[in-house]
Amino acid sequence: xxxxxxxxxxxxxxxxxxxxxxxxxxxxxxxxxxxxxxxxxxxxxxxx
Amino acid sequence: xxxxxxxxxxxxxxxxxxxxxxxxxxxxxxxxxxxxxxxxxxxxxxxxxxxxxxxxxxxxxxxxxxxxxxxxxxxxxxxxxxxxxxxxxxxxxxxxxxxxxxxxxxxxxxxxxxxxxxxxxxxxxxxxxxxxxxxxxxxxxxxxxxxxxxxxxxxxxxxxxxxxxxxxxxxxxxxxxxxxxxxxxxxxxxxxxxxxxxxxxxxxxxxxxxxxxxxxxxxxxxxxxxxxxxxxxxxxxxxxxxxxxxxxxxxxxxxxxxxxxxxxxxxxxxxxxxxxxxxxxxxxxxxxxxxxxxxxxxxxxxxxxxxxxxxxxxxxxxxxxxxxxxxxxxxxxxxxxxxxxxxxxxxxxxxxxxxxxxxxxxxxxxxxxxxxxxxxxxxxxxxxxxxxxxxxxxxxxxxxxxxxxxxxxxxxxxxxxxxxxxxxxxxxxxxxxxxxxxxxxxxxxxxxxxxxxxxxxxxxxxxxxxxxxxxxxxxxxxxxxxxxxxxxxxxxxxxxxxxxxxxxxxxxxxxxxxxxxxxxxxxxxxxxxxxxxxxxxxxxxxxxxxxxxxxxxxxxxxxxxxxxxxxxxxxxxxxxxxxxxxxxxxxxxxxxxxxxxxxxxxxxxxxxxxxxxxxxxxxxxxxxxxxxxxxxxxxxxxxxxxxxxxxxxxxxxxxxxxxxxxxxxxxxxxxxxxxxxxxxxxxxxxxxxxxxxxxxxxxxxxxxxxxxxxxxxxxxxxxxxxxxxxxxxxxxxxxxxxxxxxxxxxxxxxxxxxxxxxxxxxxxxxxxxxxxxxxxxxxxxxxxxxxxxxxxxxxxxxxxxxx
Numbered sequence: 001x002x003x004x005x006x007x008x009x010x011x012x013x014x015x016x017x018x019x020x021x022x023x024x025x026x027x028x029x030x031x032x033x034x035x036x037x038x039x040x041x042x043x044x045x046x047x048x
Numbered sequence: 049x050x051x052x053x054x055x056x057x058x059x060x061x062x063x064x065x066x067x068x069x070x071x072x073x074x075x076x077x078x079x080x081x082x083x084x085x086x087x088x089x090x091x092x093x094x095x096x097x098x099x100x101x102x103x104x105x106x107x108x109x110x111x112x113x114x115x116x117x118x119x120x121x122x123x124x125x126x127x128x129x130x131x132x133x134x135x136x137x138x139x140x141x142x143x144x145x146x147x148x149x150x151x152x153x154x155x156x157x158x159x160x161x162x163x164x165x166x167x168x169x170x171x172x173x174x175x176x177x178x179x180x181x182x183x184x185x186x187x188x189x190x191x192x193x194x195x196x197x198x199x200x201x202x203x204x205x206x207x208x209x210x211x212x213x214x215x216x217x218x219x220x221x222x223x224x225x226x227x228x229x230x231x232x233x234x235x236x237x238x239x240x241x242x243x244x245x246x247x248x249x250x251x252x253x254x255x256x257x258x259x260x261x262x263x264x265x266x267x268x269x270x271x272x273x274x275x276x277x278x279x280x281x282x283x284x285x286x287x288x289x290x291x292x293x294x295x296x297x298x299x300x301x302x303x304x305x306x307x308x309x310x311x312x313x314x315x316x317x318x319x320x321x322x323x324x325x326x327x328x329x330x331x332x333x334x335x336x337x338x339x340x341x342x343x344x345x346x347x348x349x350x351x352x353x354x355x356x357x358x359x360x361x362x363x364x365x366x367x368x369x370x371x372x373x374x375x376x377x378x379x380x381x382x383x384x385x386x387x388x389x390x391x392x393x394x395x396x397x398x399x400x401x402x403x404x405x406x407x408x409x410x411x412x413x414x415x416x417x418x419x420x421x422x423x424x425x426x427x428x429x430x431x432x433x434x435x436x437x438x439x440x441x442x443x444x445x446x447x448x449x450x451x452x453x454x455x456x457x458x459x460x461x462x463x464x465x466x467x468x469x470x471x472x473x474x475x476x477x478x479x480x481x482x483x484x485x486x487x488x489x490x491x492x493x494x495x496x497x498x499x500x501x502x503x504x505x506x507x508x509x510x511x512x513x514x515x516x517x518x519x520x521x522x523x524x525x526x527x528x529x530x531x532x533x534x535x536x537x538x539x540x541x542x543x544x545x546x547x548x549x550x551x552x553x554x555x556x557x558x559x560x561x562x563x564x565x566x567x568x569x570x571x572x573x574x575x576x577x578x579x580x581x582x583x584x585x586x587x588x589x590x591x592x593x594x595x596x597x598x599x600x601x602x603x604x605x606x607x608x609x610x611x612x613x614x615x616x617x618x619x620x621x622x623x624x625x626x627x628x629x630x631x632x633x634x635x636x637x638x639x640x641x642x643x644x645x646x647x648x649x650x651x652x653x654x655x656x657x658x659x660x661x662x663x664x665x666x667x668x669x670x671x672x673x674x675x676x677x678x679x680x681x682x683x684x685x686x687x688x689x690x691x692x693x694x695x696x697x698x699x700x701x702x703x704x705x706x707x708x709x710x711x712x713x714x715x716x717x718x719x720x721x722x723x724x725x726x727x728x729x730x731x732x733x734x735x736x737x738x739x740x741x742x743x744x745x746x747x748x749x750x751x752x753x754x755x756x757x758x759x760x761x762x763x764x765x766x767x768x769x770x771x772x773x774x775x776x777x778x779x780x781x782x783x784x785x786x787x788x789x790x791x792x793x794x795x796x797x798x799x800x801x802x803x804x805x806x807x808x809x810x811x812x813x814x815x816x817x818x819x820x821x822x823x824x825x826x827x828x829x830x831x832x833x834x835x836x837x838x839x840x841x842x843x844x845x846x847x848x849x850x851x
Contacts, residue, residue, distance in 0.1 A: 004230060008237065012213065019209045023202040031201060032194070036151040039128045040135065 094346055095168040095175070097334035098183065102351035104167075107183045114162045115145060120181035121329045122174065125154040134179065141165070141173045153326065155184060182329045190325065193318050200311045207249035207307050211300040214241045218297035235294055239287040242296025246276050250303040252310075266448035268492050271455050272306065275299075275487035282480040292477060293818075295484055298826050302489050305830050313496035313516050316503040320512040324771050328762050335367045336360070338411060349418065356414045360405045368414045369421040372397050375410030378566060379403045380540075382533045383741040383761045384423070386679025386705070388654035389636065390541070390566045402742050402761060406566055423742050423763060426707065430767040433749035447798070451488055459483055462813050474815070482812035485822045486805045490833040494797030497837035502790045510773030511783050518753045518769045521734040522784050523791035525671025526752065527717050529710070531739030532678035532688055533654060535757050536777070539740070541570045541636070542655040547629050548648030552640050554585035556609050556650075559600035563592060567638060570652050571609075597638075608641040620644055653684060656691050663777035664692055670784060672736075675717075676701040677710050679743050710737075710747035718752070738780065740764055755780060797833045804829045 025031055070076065097103060109117045122134070131151050138144045143165025149156045160170055174181045217234045220226055226234070253276060256269030279295040286292035333349045338357040349367050352358060357373065360366050366379070376394035381387055381403045390406055393399060399412055402423040418424055459479050466475035499516035506513055513519065533539050546553065553574050560568040587602035597610015599618075608618050615622050618641075625639070625646040640648040664674060676694045678685045682703040688694070689701035702713065717735045737744065737751035741761055748754030748767040756768035758775040765771050772779040808825060811817045817825075 001227065001230060004233070008233075012237075015209050015213055019206050022205040022209075026198050026202040026205065029194075029198070032198075033150045033152060036131060036149060039131055039151065042128075043132055043135075 094334050095171040096346040097348045098167040098171055100347050100351050103183075103348035106350065107185065108167065110162070111159070115159050116162050116167070117157060117159045118167060119184040119186070120156050120158055120171070120174070121184050121326050122149070122154050122156055122179040122181050124179050125149065125151065130179070133177065134174075137173065137177070141170060144170050144173070153322065155326065156181070183333075184326065184329045187325065190322065193321070197311075197315060197318055200307070200314060203249040203252075204304075204307050204311050207245055207300070207304045210241050210245040210249075211304045214238050214245070214296050214300045217241075232290065235287045238294055238296045239284055242283065242294075242299055243280055245296075245300040245303050246280050249307055250276055250299075253303075253306070260448075266452060267445060268448045268451070268488055270448060270452050271486075271488050272302075272492065274452070274455065275484050276302070278480055278483045282476065292473075293481075295480065295822075298484055298822055301827055301830075302487060305489060305827075305834075306492055309493040309496040309500075312500040313503075316500040316507070317513070317515060320503060320507055321514045323507065323512050324514065324765055327765065327771070327773075333367075352414055352417045354414055354416065354420075356417075357411055358414060359409060359411050360399075362405055362408050365404045366399050366401055366412070367417075368412065369400050369416040370398070370412035370414045372399060373411045373413050375408060377408045377410050378406040380406055380566075382539055382680075384743055386531065386533050386741060386743050388533045388537070388539070388541070388680050388684055402763075423761075426742055426745050427763045427766065430745045430749045430763055433746065433767070447488070447491065451491075455483060455486055458486070458809055458813065465813075466815060478812060478815045478817075481817045481822055482809060485808040485812050485817055485825065487826075488801070488805070489826065490801035490804065490829050491798055493830060494794050494801070494833045494837050497834065498790045498793045498797070501838060502786050506783060506786055509779070509782065511779050511786075512771040512773065513783075514769050514771075519787040519790050520794075521753045522736065522787035524734060525673070526734035526736045527673045527675065528667065528736040528738060529675045529677050529714060529717065529747070529751070530694070531710075531737075531741060531744050532676060532680055532685055534740040534759060535738055536660045536676070536688055536692065537654045537656050539654065539759065541566045541652055543570050543574055543650045544653045544655050545651040546574075546648065547651070548640070548646075549642075550648070552607065552642060552648050553650075555587055555600060555602045555607055556640055558586045559590050559598050559602075559607065559609060562590065563598060567636065567652060568598070571638065571650065574650075605642050606644075608644075609638060612637070612639060615639055615641060615646065618644075620646060622646065625649070653687070654680075656688055657776045659776050659778050661692055663781045664694075666781050667777075667784065670788070675713075677705045677713050677747070678703055679705055679707075679710075679741075707743040707746050710739075710744060711750045714747045714750045718750075738777075755783075793837060797836050800836070801829060801833060 104116075107118050111117060124130075125134070128151075131149050134147055134149050134156065138146055143161045143163075145159040145161055147156050147158050158167075158170060160167065171181045217238045221231065221234055221238070253269045253272045256267055257273035260267035260270055276299060279299045282292075283294040283296050283299070286294055334346045335349050335352050336344050336359040337347045337352060338344055338359055344359055352368060358368060358370070362377070372393060372395055374395065376392070378390040378392050379399060380390050381400070383402050383404070384400055393410075398415070399405075399410075400423065401417075401421040416422075416424075419428065459482060462479045462482050463475050466478050469475075496516065499519055502519060503513045503516065530536055557572050557574045560571040563569070563572075585602055587600035587607070589601045591599045593599060593610065593614060596617075597608065597614040600607045600609065608614065608620065612622055620641045622639070629649055636652040638650045638652065639646055640650070668674065674694055676685065676689050678688075680703060685701060685703035694701050702709075705713065714735050714737055734752040736753045736755060737747045738755045738757060739748060740757045740759060742763045744756075745761070745763040745767040748756060748764055753770065754764075754768035755770045755772065756764040757772050757777075757780075770783065772783070804825075808817065808822075811821075
């Protein structure tokens with residue numbers, strides 16, 4: 001069970017990273033428009 | 049394909065098929081009937097104004113390397129195909145570097161190379177592809193909104209992560225199968241995460257409570273803040289002591305649920321506000337300025353100043369206040385004054401910004417532009433009024449005071465009783481459990497949730513609600529003041545009544561079709577309104593007698609169509625007809641003579657919308673008390689009031705009311721019922737104002753709830769809390785039904801929450817609420833409320849009444 005002392009900080013660190021990533025996404029406006037990018041990725045870029 | 053004797057071209061086989069189907073069914077009159085349909089790809093010189101430095105200063109952001117950026121609202125964006133097409137454009141339009149479309153909002157961010165092209169040519173390309181662009185003015189309010197929305201979302205994410213981690217630890221702690229060392233570790237970790245959640249995303253509640261405290265008012269944030277603070281402190285003390293309960297699982301859950309409710313509501317309100325702002329951008333702001341060399345150039349409205357000469361085309365709105373230098377035309381001034389009849393103005397007459405030039409081109413010497421115009425000053429008043437407005441107090445806020453007092457009172461009782469019974473330690477524990485368990489979490493969630501769902505659904509039906517608190521006001525029985533022109537009536541001249549030989553109207557409609565005069569247009573519309581069965585009877589010749597009427601020859605008969613004066617001039621006997629029909633006639637009249645003998649008469653006026661009466665009676669059924677305030681002349685006002693039964697009983701019908709008068713009327717209604725605290729029932733009487741014109745803007749802003757109806761002026765849209773994107777009162781009734789649905793749903797939730805809280809408080813007082821019970825009870829109550837608020841919202845909009 002001693003491993004908990006190592007595992008929990010790692011888990012919290014990962015959670016912290018996820019939160020930081022989410023906050024960066026929210027602040028940089030990536031979540032403002034959830035519709036267009038979802039469709040955009042389906043377009044073919046064949047004639048580029 | 050060939051149709052109507054000429055070669056026609058189509059954008060795609062779909063359109064060609066549709067046209068073929070319409071023609072194939074013999075429905076070609078569709079193309080005569082349809083109104084407001086603009087041919088696709090009309091490219092006019094209006095876009096030249098986009099290159100003016102005065103425009104660029106406000107709308108264009110310059111980046112390094114000669115790149116410029118601007119936001120354009122694109123008309124006609126529907127679906128993924130539009131997105132695909134638009135985002136491929138940079139490859140085909142020289143100088144256009146990138147175009148990024150937000151499909152939901154129809155707003156595109158365009159970047160272009162200033163050295164290679166201009167914004168106007170980009171705009172023309174977009175228009176040529178069928179998406180006429182309209183520049184979106186960057187506004188401080190919008191960027192502030194978007195910043196706060198992003199912050200809310202970020203904090204919501206943090207609250208969710210913290211809650212999830214605390215819950216994991218709580219599971220281990222509640223299981224009981226845990227070694228003391230790890231139990232201590234878990235308790236400390238819970239305390240750390242829980243306090244982080246309360247202090248960071250949860251700080252909005254402390255801020256709200258503090259603001260309310262400073263303003264000496266009551267707010268539901270206060271009991272929440274008390275619960276959070278008491279719970280955190282007690283939990284922390286117990287963690288340090290190493291025994292007793294910690295409450296961080298309940299607290300983090302509370303913070304998350306409350307934040308979700310708030311975020312949803314804020315988002316829906318921002319959406320609606322933004323949709324209204326985008327509608328502003330559709331109004332063209334360019335002005336045709338006459339340069340010194342006599343040429344006419346399109347410039348942005350900002351570039352025009354006093355003393356300039358501007359040209360106003362027919363059917364465009366007048367952009368400035370000024371004096372007519374040349375030309376003569378009729379103006380629709382209803383937006384400013386409420387006057388329904390068009391007014392003729394010529395050399396030396398003044399015209400005001402916001403009015404519409406109806407018939408012919410005039411040149412106007414500018415006396416005031418922008419903020420200096422009368423309409424600009426009204427807008428400024430509106431902004432001032434809406435800034436200083438006292439927010440509506442909803443029932444949830446009204447609950448705050450008894451709530452706080454009850455919580456504090458019960459807490460003290462609990463503390464004292466249990467201290468006497470079993471010592472301080474147990475007493476504190478029971479009191480903390482009580483405070484947390486009765487926290488008005490359910491109450492605070494129910495209102496924003498139910499409201500945000502209603503606002504979202506209403507928005508899809510063209511009803512844009514800018515604030516959630518107005519729904520509650522609309523669900524009551526407020527006093528309502530209606531504007532007449534454009535609200536209860538169509539706002540334009542129409543034939544209200546015809547007398548005499550009905551067979552002549554086919555000729556009249558056809559003869560008047562080419563006349564730009566508003567009366568002529570109203571007569572031409574006779575065909576569309578189904579008054580004439582046989583459709584057009586095209587006359588062999590038509591002669592327009594200046595503005596007095598028309599002489600037409602059809603089928604060998606000579607028709608004289610016009611005023612009484614024209615009849616007298618042409619030697620047609622009027623007196624006999626007058627004795628027969630003239631007595632009761634009101635409003636503008638058009639006489640028709642066939643071969644020198646009067647045979648028919650049309651009476652024109654601003655017609656009442658067909659659904660107004662039914663809508664009004666439904667509103668009265670909800671307990672609304674309706675009045676009428678119009679800037680129009682007494683006679684048409686009295687007629688409309690009469691038709692709709694307004695001004696009888698407690699309501700009033702006032703004519704010739706100035707914009708200031710309308711505002712005073714609204715304020716008098718508010719003060720009359722709200723001033724005396726003696727009558728608590730009457731104090732709840734809210735005042736709703738429904739209108740469309742600039743002359744209504746001040747009243748819209750002064751009312752508890754301002755409702756701007758379709759086709760309204762920009763000032764009225766800015767002032768109103770609600771904008772109805774469809775004409776008439778139908779959407780208003782729909783809105784009121786939805787509001788009543790929301791309110792009854794919220795009342796359900798509140799009742800449920802109150803029952804739950806009373807029960808929980810009783811248990812806690814008896815010392816029966818262990819933290820596990822609290823931890824289970826609290827989310828159960830919240831989730832019940834959640835599902836009522838959301839689940840009820842899923843039901844059909846029209847039937848949401850009894851939910």
